[in-house]
Amino acid sequence: MARGRSGSGQRSGRSKPSNPYRKPDRFTQQAKDEGYAARSVYKLTEIQKRFRVLAQNQRVVDLGCSPGSWLAYVAQVVGGRGLVVGVDINEPKVQPGPILVKSVLEVTPDELLEALGGERAHVVLSDMAPLTTGNTDADHYAQIELATRALDLATAILAPGGAFVCKVFDGEDAHAFVQRVRASFAETKRVRPEAVRQNSREFFVVGKGFTGPSERVGAEG
Numbered sequence: 001m002a003r004g005r006s007g008s009g010q011r012s013g014r015s016k017p018s019n020p021y022r023k024p025d026r027f028t029q030q031a032k033d034e035g036y037a038a039r040s041v042y043k044l045t046e047i048q049k050r051f052r053v054l055a056q057n058q059r060v061v062d063l064g065c066s067p068g069s070w071l072a073y074v075a076q077v078v079g080g081r082g083l084v085v086g087v088d089i090n091e092p093k094v095q096p097g098p099i100l101v102k103s104v105l106e107v108t109p110d111e112l113l114e115a116l117g118g119e120r121a122h123v124v125l126s127d128m129a130p131l132t133t134g135n136t137d138a139d140h141y142a143q144i145e146l147a148t149r150a151l152d153l154a155t156a157i158l159a160p161g162g163a164f165v166c167k168v169f170d171g172e173d174a175h176a177f178v179q180r181v182r183a184s185f186a187e188t189k190r191v192r193p194e195a196v197r198q199n200s201r202e203f204f205v206v207g208k209g210f211t212g213p214s215e216r217v218g219a220e221g
């Protein structure tokens, strides 16, 4: 997520290296120039370029949508006849469609389907991350809980053939999570977009061709 610039952004040769999370990079600058609420948008634009998960007129659910860069981008792609529904514990700055301000651990499939106008979703996205503690294992388990909830919601509301894009913090349970995605989608890929910070353990799993929650339990490739 985008963070503010501190000071001039210039470093002298004698100063300590800055915190990598606070250092403005080309994606932060690009997001500012293009009017997006967060640099995270470029993770999704790369995924879209490579896997074509989004298309005009689709119904899309964005879990963990605040501050709203994915919402803004998805709204452009799906256009005026599409629909994007967002869920987050924090209200996003951008609201191109219905927003449920609550935890994904509380939101129900029925609430999402209602926000979708009673129709199933073509795509479910999740860029959810917990507040990180610095304890890699604890952060991994907390994030996998969110990713697992995202997958459960996706399998409850996706239309056959639908797609799922989900952030994962790598760690002990990541492989099992990817296997669960693989069991419900015809095609599954792991991807680490260029905009992911170098020191981050995150990657994305992209599932295309939703087949249903219990088909194709196969090996990870």
Ligand SMILES: C[S@@+](CC[C@H](N)C(=O)[O-])C[C@H]1O[C@@H](n2cnc3c(N)ncnc32)[C@H](O)[C@@H]1O
Pocket (backbone or CB within 6 Å): 001, 037, 038, 040, 041, 063, 064, 065, 066, 067, 068, 069, 070, 071, 087, 088, 089, 090, 102, 103, 104, 105, 127, 128, 129, 130, 131, 146
């Ligand atoms: C990396 S940010 C998402 C950035 C967003 N994709 C964008 O482009 O603006 C992660 C989001 O996950 C949300 N989140 C964390 N735990 C959540 C939960 N239990 N339910 C819903 N959202 C949650 C956070 O509030 C935060 O807004």
